[in-house]
Amino acid sequence: MINWEIWIWLNYKIIKVKDxxxxxxxxxxxxxxxxxxxxxxxxxxDVYKSVACNILCSYDWKYNDExxxxxxxxxIPNILLYEMALLxxxxxxxxxxxxxxxxxxxxxxxxxxxxTALWNELLRWTFTNRYSADNVAYLDKFxxxxxxxxxxxxxxxxxxxxxxxxxxWYLLSRVLINETVAASENLTCNCTITLSSxx
Numbered sequence: 092m093i094n095w096e097i098w099i100w101l102n103y104k105i106i107k108v109k110d111x112x113x114x115x116x117x118x119x120x121x122x123x124x125x126x127x128x129x130x131x132x133x134x135x136x137d138v139y140k141s142v143a144c145n146i147l148c149s150y151d152w153k154y155n156d157e158x159x160x161x162x163x164x165x166x167i168p169n170i171l172l173y174e175m176a177l178l179x180x181x182x183x184x185x186x187x188x189x190x191x192x193x194x195x196x197x198x199x200x201x202x203x204x205x206x207t208a209l210w211n212e213l214l215r216w217t218f219t220n221r222y223s224a225d226n227v228a229y230l231d232k233f234x235x236x237x238x239x240x241x242x243x244x245x246x247x248x249x250x251x252x253x254x255x256x257x258x259x260w261y262l263l264s265r266v267l268i269n270e271t272v273a274a275s276e277n278l279t280c281n282c283t284i285t286l287s288s289x290x
Contacts, residue, residue: 098288099172101264103163103247104281106147110236112157113143113277119153120146140219140233148231148281163247165266168206171251174261186261192217192253193232193280195244195268202246202265213242215253230282239278243271249282 108116121142150158174184198210220231230249246267250260264282272278 098286099167100283100285100287101165101167101249101266102283102285103165103266103268104148104283105161105163105247105268105270106279106281107159107270107272107276108147108154108157108279109273110275110277112154113147116146116150116154117143120150140235143277144219144231144233144279144281147233147279161268161270163266163268165202165264166204167264168202168262169204170207171261171263186251188251190218190221190228190230190249190251190263192250192260193230193282194248194250195234195239195278195280196246196248197243199245199267202267206265207262209248210246213244214238226286228284230284232280232282234278234280236272236275236277239272240274240276241272244268244278247280 147158171186171188174186175188178184178188192215194209194213194215196210196213200210214234216232216234218230219233220229222229246265248262249264251263253260264284270278
């Protein structure tokens with residue numbers, strides 16, 4: 092008998108940095124010394140948020156000591172695992188399996204395999220970047236300081252097929268975090284989902 096196992100690992104990297112340091116990092120990496128003018132126009136253009144995500148998720152240079160990074164790990168709740176098993180067995184399923192929303196909240200109830208719904212919403216948004224490389228999916232979200240400062244966030248959720256209708260989504264992940272965002276501080280969530288196998 093051959094025993095195949097597929098493992099799904101989900102990790103969160105939460106990055107906090109002051110706006111003024113982020114501008115310096117952007118100038119340093121992009122060699123564009125008028126980045127602060129873009130900030131004055133706001134982060135409304137998603138391309139700026141996307142660039143910030145890409146730089147911060149792998150930044151390792153001059154301003155390392157000015158960046159706060161924490162990592163959190165979480166298992167995948169049952170709801171999507173059951174749907175994936177149905178799909179593999181040949182049954183048509185409703186969810187697309189495409190993650191489209193991330194939410195951060197202030198409830199610290201312990202995550203459980205049977206989690207399916209939300210607790211207490213503070214902020215939710217579509218991802219800034221979504222891509223994959225080999226067996227890893229990357230889901231990144233950049234929250235501008237104007238969206239997150241002066242709040243404390245105790246949990247993060249990732250959803251598949253989120254719509255405006257209540258309880259219309261499928262929960263992909265829920266994890267407890269502990270992040271207080273100060274004035275003029277932005278927040279980046281880098282989420283990686285790794286699929287690996289063992290025989």
